[in-house]
Amino acid sequence: MSLRIGDTAPNFEIDTTKGKIKFHDWAKDNWVFFFSHPADYTPVCTTEMGRTSQLAEEFAKRGVIPLGLSTDTVEEHLGWIEDVNATQHTDLQFPIVADKEKKIAQLYDMIHPGESETAAVRSVFIIDPNHKIRLTMTYPMAVGRNFDEILRVIDALQFSDKHNVACPADWQPGDKVIIKPTVSNEEAAKLFPQGWDEQRPYLRFTQIK
Structure with a gap:
């Protein structure tokens, strides 16, 4: 089942690099930038994780918390984060979901068989404090996300809500x-x-x- 704008983001409980989380409890009253990547130790994903980390202050001042996901293990994530920090000159602190069984990737329709039967594509979900999906974007595996656009659309959503x-x-x-x-x-x-x-x-x- 594909998720649409206006749907409630499905809740889930799973292990991450920051321990086990229950998604809705973890998100609390924040906006969430929930995004998937195909695999650890791959080049485009490394730059994307690094860029998300580098923009930590920009996300924070908008009341947004990032949450990454791939179908790798916590141990693989933790090892890879060291590479991300070293190559992208950052200190990655946001959690990354370890979705080895692909349960969350399937729940959020992140597996696109035309790209891969096992790895998630580059999905983006912007989720508001009421756990409502406000925006979705999907990028192919070979193309990294535009983070200027991600921040711009968060600004637009928050401004349009306020006014x-x-x-x-x-x-x-x-x-x-x-x-x-x-x-x-x-x-x-x-x-x-x-x-x-x-x-x-x-x-x-x-x-x-």
Whole structure:
């Protein structure tokens, strides 16, 4: 069963490099960047794990906690983390799920037989504090993730939640946003007293500082 935006992220209990976790309990009231990689001791995965670690402060200031996963053992993860730290000049502290039996990878539809029968593809799930899946992305094994986009979409999700707006194409923090079509002009006047630029009745841009 594939998971969709708006679904509750399935709960699970499993061993990680930081001990056994129950996913929903571990996540608590945080946003979660849950991502899979094909295998330890592989080149693209090493750079991705390193980049996630390097961005620890960026994730933290957004209230986001990373959680990695592959179908390797805790022992393999721990040995590989030493390589990640040495080659990527970092200190990896977030937990990595040891999904040797592929139970979580199958639960989250991370095994794509066209890529591999046994290894997970590069799946991304952004999960909110209510354990709802807010975004999914899937990358092939040979292509690493764009972490600028991962941070951008977290910013967009959190900003749109806070202000009840939509974010246009290529939105970056500080850019104008769009008043949702479901918000009437009367409601918008109360919510956005700064006003808006109207290109069409359904296309109203406003600036929120």
